[in-house]
Amino acid sequence: MSKPGTVIVGAGQGGYQLAASLREFGYAEPIVLIGEETEQPYQRPPLSKAFLLGEMAAERLAFRSPDFYEKQNIELITGARAMTIDPIARRVELQTGAALGYDHLVLATGARNRALPVPGADSDGVMYLRTLADSHAIRERFERAQDIVVIGAGFIGLELAAVASKVRKTVTVVEALPRVMSRAVTPIVSDFYAGEHRRWGVDLICDAGVGALDASDGKVSKVVLSDGRRIPADLVLVGIGVAPAIELAMQAGVAVDNGIVVDANLSTADPRISAIGDCASFPLGQRYMRLESVQNAVDQARCVARRIVGRSEPYSPVPWFWSDQRDLKLQMVGLTAGAERCVVRGSIEKRAFSVFCFTGETLIGVESVNSGGDHIFGRRLLNAGESISPDEAGDSSFDFRERIARIGKQ
Incomplete structure (x- = not known):
């Protein structure tokens, strides 16, 4: 330079x-x-x-x-x-x-990536995903592995589990907290995803710690839970945060x-x-x-x-995220951890719904599963600094398009 x-x-x-x-x-x-x-x-x-x-x-x-x-x-x-x-x-x-x-x-x-702090975590076959090289290495192991254990049920862990179950591997997910994606989504969405993964054949074990990893000839062979249970594993994928x-x-x-x-x-x-x-x-x-x-x-x-370049303005985001797991697209806008009330719109049974999250009467976030229109509405609404009421969110006749049009005219 x-x-x-x-x-x-x-x-x-x-x-x-x-x-x-x-x-x-x-x-x-x-x-x-x-x-x-x-x-x-x-x-x-x-x-x-x-x-x-x-x-x-x-x-x-x-x-x-x-x-x-x-x-x-x-x-x-x-x-x-x-x-x-x-x-x-x-x-x-x-x-x-x-x-x-x-x-x-x-x-x-x-x-x-945070490293798994247990004996045996340095065994061959224990892998983390962060880079293209990591994904290359995991993809090669996928072809040979049959018993896959995913440690951590956040976004990355569940996305990996979804891929493994799709290609018909034996998949176990171990999560230390009581529910999946608990730091990011409400219990409604968490419970739905837990049920879907189990329907896909994933053995989902929550509220469970990992005590050690057993190895044979230097290669991982079992995941040992804190309560003594042993889970066969020829590939362990760790996703416990960063x-x-x-x-x-x-x-x-x-x-x-x-x-x-x-x-x-x-x-x-x-x-x-x-x-x-x-x-x-x-x-x-x-x-x-x-x-x-x-x-x-x-x-x-x-x-x-x-x-x-001289056009300074403060950063004041309305956060939004997404996660694709098999045929389910999860889209989130806002931070819903402090929600006092959740209103479901759509059909959980039909696997297309949204959870509108409120503190008092104020909308703080929307979690949408296979409901892109609701997600876009939530982003437009929150970016405009506006809200709808819990009753409006739960009313299937309430016209989101009319409200979006009104926002556009302001």
Whole structure:
């Protein structure tokens, strides 16, 4: 880089989006995008679904064709790790020894899988999914494995279980908490998904801890639960959450607290350093939080890009998420954990319904299963700062389209 510009550490969804958005918004200064993986920046959601099933080629995962970066004058450095930041000199040093100066540094370092802290967890056949290389390795093991145990019933764990059951493996899911996806969805949706996975043949064990993994000749053979039960396993897939990648920020003296601490403009206390995506802890309402989602990474990237080109505005998201599990599409908008009242619209029996979540009379979120129209309505409503009543949500004759049209005229 001939002169300082913007250096982005992390070439995942957020890092890629920031580089692309800077050029979209007219930024003419140099951009360097640094990724630890050797691949071109790629989308991760298919890794636990279509790619794992062999329904999507690796080439289709890339965000853009390789010539995009050259045409946009974005210097893409792959297979490189940023080791240190000197915030006084405004310089990033790479593992290769190269040093890059910056006017603005954006940390999009993402998160890393939490390791299973039990004896035997380092056995052959115990695997985690985070990268394309991980998905490649798991896909190869799938062909030989028959008894698959998934540890963790969050989104990733259940998506992996759905794939394994679809290809007729013997699948057991072990979850430490009393219900599946408990940190993300209401009991109504949680119970529905538990029932569907069991209908697909998955042995779902909740409220159960893992005490150890047994191995034979170094290869995993059984998962030993805390109560002594032993589950046969020739492949163990671990999805027990992630931890933000904060080491680089800590080395630079940047504040961290369950992520890299940023303000409403996604800037750290050093105005030349920002953080976005899974690694960023930002203010939302009366608390700081991290959001691990594609939507959050994209929107935060665009927010920082606007600030860098002089069009600053605070980040105030209405979060939305999704998870595809076999023929079920779960879409969520808002944060429903504090819901005081839930109203079901549609038919649970027909596998097409939504749960409208309220605090008092105020809508705080919508969880939709195979009900894309309800999801879009919820996003439009919450983004407009509006609400409907619990009675309206439960009234099948209430016209969502009329309300959306009214919002559009405001």
